Amino acid sequence: FGIHTLLVVTVTLSPAAAAAQSENDVTGEDVYPPLWDLAPGNLLDFPVKDNRIVISAWNYRDRLGVYKSLLNASAKYFGAFGPQNSGNILWGLPLQHGWQFHTGRLADHSGGTSCGYENGELLCQSVRSWWSCMNYYLAIIPFLGAVEAGLFGQLPYEIEILPPEEQKDDFCYSVKDCWSRMPELMDDWKAFFEVNNSSSFKLDDALGLMWKAHVTSIAYALPKFQDRLKYLSHPEATFGEDWANGVDFIAATHFSTDLQTTNTFQAFLPQRMLVEGDVPPFISDFSPEQNRVLVSLRALHKANELTGGLLLKLWKKAMSTEAGRKLGRKLLENLTSS
Incomplete structure (x- = not known):
C-alpha cells in the first residue's frame, strides 16, 4: 500500500467523507x-x-x-x-x-x-x-x-x-x-x-x-x-459500535473539532434513533448523505475487523507525520462521495 492508495481507500469508507458534502454553513x-x-x-x-x-x-x-x-x-x-x-x-x-x-x-x-x-x-x-x-x-x-x-x-x-x-x-x-x-x-x-x-x-x-x-x-x-x-434495536446497536470504531480513524488525522467543523460534520449523522427495519442506504426519511454515512461506517468497521485491525494500523502509520495528517484531513474535507 502506498500512502495515497491507503488514504483514498480508507477515506472512501470513512464517515467524514460525507461530511464534506455540506455546503450549508450552520x-x-x-x-x-x-x-x-x-x-x-x-x-x-x-x-x-x-x-x-x-x-x-x-x-x-x-x-x-x-x-x-x-x-x-x-x-x-x-x-x-x-x-x-x-x-x-x-x-x-x-x-x-x-x-x-x-x-x-x-x-x-x-x-x-x-x-x-x-x-x-x-x-x-x-x-x-x-x-x-x-x-x-x-x-x-x-x-x-x-x-x-x-x-x-x-x-x-x-x-x-x-x-x-x-x-x-x-x-x-x-x-x-x-x-x-x-x-x-x-x-x-x-x-x-x-x-x-x-x-x-x-x-x-x-x-x-x-x-x-x-x-x-x-x-x-x-x-x-x-x-x-x-x-x-439491532440497527442502532450496530451503528453505535460502528461509530466508536470510526472515531479511531478520524482521531488519527487530528481532525479539528472546533464549532464550525463539528457542526458541518454532525449534519450527516442520523437525526433519529435507528429502528428495526432500517436498512441503509434505503432509509427513506434519511438524506442520501446520512444513509451513506451509515453504510460507510459499517464498511469501515467490517474492513478493520476482517484485517484484524491492520487497516487501522496502516492508517495510523500514514497519519504519523504532519504532512500525512494534513493530507488525511484534506481528503476528509474534500473527498466527494459518488
Whole structure:
C-alpha cells in the first residue's frame, strides 16, 4: 500500500467523507447544543451544598454545564483560532452530546422508566442508555482531568459528582476515585489540559493529545457497556459500535473539532434513533448523505475487523507525520462521495 492508495481507500469508507458534502454553513442558535443557554457556565453556578459543588451527571443540563465550564475555562488558550471561542477544539464533545440528546439517545430504552422522554423526565439521562454511559467517559472523566491539571485554578469547594440510581460501580466520582481506577485515562486527559498551559502551545499537539484521550475513553468504556446495547434495536446497536470504531480513524488525522467543523460534520449523522427495519442506504426519511454515512461506517468497521485491525494500523502509520495528517484531513474535507 502506498500512502495515497491507503488514504483514498480508507477515506472512501470513512464517515467524514460525507461530511464534506455540506455546503450549508450552520448559523444562528443551531450552532450550539440544545439548552446551551440554560446550562451553568461556571463551576460556581452549580449548587453548593456542605461546601461541595454538586453536579448531577445524570441530568442533561448539568452534564452540558460541565462542558460549558470546560469551554469557558479553556477559552483563553484558543482565542487565536476563532472569534467567540469558536476555534476551541473542545466543542466536539458538547455538540456530540447535544446531538445525542436531540435524537433521543440518552433516554431509557429498556422501557423501565420515563427517564429522558418528553412526557416524563426530559432532562434525565438514563444509566441504561448505552450512549449516555459511553458519554460519561467523555464528559466527567475529561472534566476531572481538567480539575487535576489546574484548569479551574484553586477551587473554594470540593466537587461532588452524584451517582446514578443503579449500576453505580460502573463509574467513578472524584479525581482520587477515578485516578485509582483508571490512571492511564486520567493521565491522558490531564496531559491534554496541561499542554494548553504551555507557552509553546501548538494546535496540532493539542489535537493529538485530545484525540488520544478521546480514543482511550472509548476503548475503556466500550467493553464496560456492552450490556447496554441489548436495550437498543439491532440497527442502532450496530451503528453505535460502528461509530466508536470510526472515531479511531478520524482521531488519527487530528481532525479539528472546533464549532464550525463539528457542526458541518454532525449534519450527516442520523437525526433519529435507528429502528428495526432500517436498512441503509434505503432509509427513506434519511438524506442520501446520512444513509451513506451509515453504510460507510459499517464498511469501515467490517474492513478493520476482517484485517484484524491492520487497516487501522496502516492508517495510523500514514497519519504519523504532519504532512500525512494534513493530507488525511484534506481528503476528509474534500473527498466527494459518488
